[in-house]
Amino acid sequence: MAGKVTARTGWRQLCRGSAIAWLSLSTVAVAHPDFSGVWEHSRIPGEGEYIDGKDTRDLSFMMPWVEAEVRRREEASLAGNPIPNAGVLCLPEGMPNIMTSGHDLQIIQTEKEVLILAESDHQILPVYMNVNHPGNLLPSWYGHSIGRWNGDTLVIDTVGLNARSLIDSTGTPHSEALHVVVRMRLENGGKRIEAVFTLEDPLALRRPWVYTRHFEKGEGGAVSEYACAENNEHYQAK
Amino acid sequence: MKTSNTIRMLVLLTGCAGAMTAAEVVAAAAAKTGEGVSGIWWIEDYARELLPPDNADLPFTPEGRLRYEQNLAQLKAGAMPDVGVTKCLPEGLPRTMFAPYPLQIVQHGNYVTLIHEVNHTFWSVALTGGHPGPDDLEPAFMGDSIGHWDHGMLVIDSIGFKANSFLDDTGVPHGTQLHVTTRLRRLSHTRLEVIATVDDPDTFSKSFSVRHTYEWRPDVSLLEYACGEDHRVLTGTRTKGVTLKWPAK
Numbered sequence: 001m002a003g004k005v006t007a008r009t010g011w012r013q014l015c016r017g018s019a020i021a022w023l024s025l026s027t028v029a030v031a032h033p034d035f036s037g038v039w040e041h042s043r044i045p046g047e048g049e050y051i052d053g054k055d056t057r058d059l060s061f062m063m064p065w066v067e068a069e070v071r072r073r074e075e076a077s078l079a080g081n082p083i084p085n086a087g088v089l090c091l092p093e094g095m096p097n098i099m100t101s102g103h104d105l106q107i108i109q110t111e112k113e114v115l116i117l118a119e120s121d122h123q124i125l126p127v128y129m130n131v132n133h134p135g136n137l138l139p140s141w142y143g144h145s146i147g148r149w150n151g152d153t154l155v156i157d158t159v160g161l162n163a164r165s166l167i168d169s170t171g172t173p174h175s176e177a178l179h180v181v182v183r184m185r186l187e188n189g190g191k192r193i194e195a196v197f198t199l200e201d202p203l204a205l206r207r208p209w210v211y212t213r214h215f216e217k218g219e220g221g222a223v224s225e226y227a228c229a230e231n232n233e234h235y236q237a238k
Numbered sequence: 239m240k241t242s243n244t245i246r247m248l249v250l251l252t253g254c255a256g257a258m259t260a261a262e263v264v265a266a267a268a269a270k271t272g273e274g275v276s277g278i279w280w281i282e283d284y285a286r287e288l289l290p291p292d293n294a295d296l297p298f299t300p301e302g303r304l305r306y307e308q309n310l311a312q313l314k315a316g317a318m319p320d321v322g323v324t325k326c327l328p329e330g331l332p333r334t335m336f337a338p339y340p341l342q343i344v345q346h347g348n349y350v351t352l353i354h355e356v357n358h359t360f361w362s363v364a365l366t367g368g369h370p371g372p373d374d375l376e377p378a379f380m381g382d383s384i385g386h387w388d389h390g391m392l393v394i395d396s397i398g399f400k401a402n403s404f405l406d407d408t409g410v411p412h413g414t415q416l417h418v419t420t421r422l423r424r425l426s427h428t429r430l431e432v433i434a435t436v437d438d439p440d441t442f443s444k445s446f447s448v449r450h451t452y453e454w455r456p457d458v459s460l461l462e463y464a465c466g467e468d469h470r471v472l473t474g475t476r477t478k479g480v481t482l483k484w485p486a487k
Contacts, residue, residue, distance in 0.1 A: 036347060090325075092464055108346050115344065115353070117360055122328065124358050126460070140462050221349050222362035225378040229325035229465075 033152050033186045035107045035114070038223055039193055039215035041100075047213050066173055066204045073171040085171050090121055090228035092141035094165025095158045096180050096197050098123050100213055101169055106223040114147050114154065121228035127156050139176045141165055156182040167199065175203035191217045275392050275422045276345050278460070279430050279452035284338040286407040288436075290446045296410065302441035309409035322403065326357045326465035328379035330403030331396055331418045332434035334359055336450055340458050343422075350385055350392060355460045363394050370398075377414065379403050394420040405436065413440025428454040 041047070059067045076083050086093045087101050099105060103120035116125040127147040137144050137160035144160040158180040167174050178201040187194050193215040200208045288296060298306060312318035322329035329337065339355035352361040363385040369375065375382055375398040382398035396418045405412050419435040430452040437445040 090465070092462075108344055108351060110344065110346070115351075117351075117353075122357075122359055124353060124360060124460075128459075141464050142462055221347065221364065222351070224376070225328065225380055227327045227379060229321070229327055 032109075032149055033154070034109060034190070035154065035184065035186070035193065036109045037107060038218035038220055039105045039107065040218045041102055041104075042192070042214035042216050044214055047211075061206050061209060062172070063204050063206060069173050070170060083171060085169050086166050087120060087169060087228070092165060093118070093120065093123060094141050094161055095125065095143055095145065096182065096199070097166060097168055098125055098142070099182070099195065100197070103226070104218055104223050105215065114156070117223060119223035119226050121226060133157075133159055139163070143180075150183075152185055154184045156180075156184070158182075173204065174199075174201050177201050177203050187214075273424070273427075274345050274387075274390075275343050275350070275424055275430060277430075278340055278342045278455045278458050280340040280455045280458065281336065281338060282429075282451045282453050284336070284450075288332075288336075288406045288410060288446075288448050290448055294446075297443045297446055299439075299441060299443050302411065302438075305411045305441070306409065309404070309411055313409050318409075320404065320409065322357065326463075327403070328357055328359045330379045330399060330405070330412075331361075331381060332420065332436065332448065333404060333406055334361065334380065335420060335432060335434060336406070336448070339463075340455060340460055341452075342460055350394075353460065355463055357465070358463045363392075369395075377401075381416070381418065391421055391423040394418075394422070396420065411441055412436075412438045415440050425451070430454070 059070060062070065073083050086097060092098075093101050098118050098120070099116065101118075101120055103118060105119070106117040108115040108117065112129055114127040114129065116127065117123075118125070123142075125142055125145060127145040129147045131146055133144050133146060139160055139162035141162060141164070143158045143162075145156055145158040147154060147156050149155070159178075161174070161176060161178050161180075163174060163176050165174075166172060167178075178199065181198045181200075183196045183198075184193055186192070195213045195215065196210065197213065198208050198210050199205065290296065309318065313320060319325070321327045322333070328334065334354050334356060335341075335352075337354060337356040341355065342353040344351045344353065348364060348366045350363045350365065352363070353359075354361065359380065361380050361383065363383045365385050365387075367384065369382050369384060377398055377400045379400050381396040383394050383396040385392055385394040387393075397416070399412065399414060399416045399418075401412065401414045401416075403412075404410055415438055417437040419437075421431075421433045421435075423431045425431050431449065432452065433447050433449045435445055435447045436442065
């Protein structure tokens with residue numbers, strides 16, 4: 001029987017070929033900007049890990065309890081006894097700090113997901129493309145991130161964050177109501193990312209907090225291994 | 239013209255519905271397009287210990303056996319921490335690959351990245367270039383890995399390991415000369431085979447291999463893994479028809 005072509009086997013072969021052709025065509029990716037690769041912080045003045053402008057800055061956009069905590073940490077730091085932040089304690093940095101804490105990022109881009117890998121303590125932020133947030137989300141360190149394309153801009157929307165992570169390396173706190181939107185687009189011929197962060201938190205911020213960070217295309221295709229808990233024994237011993 | 243194409247498509251679809259199942263269509267397409275090893279996988283036959291074929295004993299050197307027995311005793315007495323558990327440091331190879339948690343494999347560009355739920359560890363495998371020279375090789379828990387495809391099998395060659403991880407969940411030690419070759423092969427659309435070959439002259443008298451199989455789990459998303467906290471289902475989707483497999487730690 002082997003190799004004998006009957007009407008049924010011929011029909012199956014036709015179907016098989018058609019299915020392959022249809023699936024192949026249906027999986028051709030629509031051309032979106034390619035964020036794949038390793039990205040380093042641009043180190044542009046004013047775009048650091050910490051809130052800049054120590055003495056002159058206006059923190060009136062923060063609720064009093066948030067501003068008080070920022071001032072408390074600042075005073076402790078100036079007194080030479082800084083309060084450790086998430087990165088120092090090897091705690092999850094949460095969103096958006098996973099993207100702004102100063103270490104390299106690696107982006108893996110597929111049709112269904114954009115995976116942001118942080119060199120800092122090998123943290124992972126999955127962004128699920130073209131889906132909605134689940135309705136029954138429990139608060140977590142990284143929350144739930146969805147993505148969509150708005151022209152050439154990748155829009156990442158994160159909710160479901162717990163109130164234990166810190167917004168930045170300064171140690172700015174937030175509530176579980178924090179809603180983070182990051183709008184990312186390529187500049188400079190694809191060698192730079194402009195990322196505009198918009199943070200809304202009706203329990204912690206009086207108005208949306210908008211800031212921009214830039215990332216430059218780095219060397220190599222993958223970030224290095226950085227295991228946080230291995231390197232901060234001296235902090236743990238305190 | 240448009241109408242006749244639509245009719246042809248309807249005829250084809252109607253006939254195909256009887257001739258092939260949906261799974262067959264997907265499998266046929268996958269076979270043709272070379273789907274590789276991408277996807278979310280969950281080990282089917284987790285074991286705390288490394289089990290070579292026929293449950294043979296691990297070929298320890300006398301020194302290697304002594305160190306293993308010391309590890310067993312100290313771990314039991316709490317005199318030695320398992321830093322993979324206590325500090326959630328990357329658990330190295332092949333331990334990470336054989337963990338009882340799901341992993342996601344992504345093929346992208348000149349890399350294959352294996353993202354492991356356990357200790358949120360990602361393992362980057364470069365498909366081009368070689369290992370750095372001895373002077374440039376930075377020891378890492380997950381080593382330095384390069385890979386190539388051999389007739390649909392992904393072969394990963396890993397060297398450059400730190401010596402303070404264990405090879406399995408029981409505490410099998412290794413030295414800095416550890417060399418792990420990991421072979422990943424799709425047995426079918428829904429099953430993956432992984433064979434890890436361990437070679438470490440500091441610990442073993444000869445190399446040995448351990449095999450595990452994995453189930454394709456498109457219904458599963460990797461969960462957030464926060465060290466020292468309960469491992470939680472955040473959206474409820476993981477519980478549908480899935481028994482959470484807790485690590486025997």
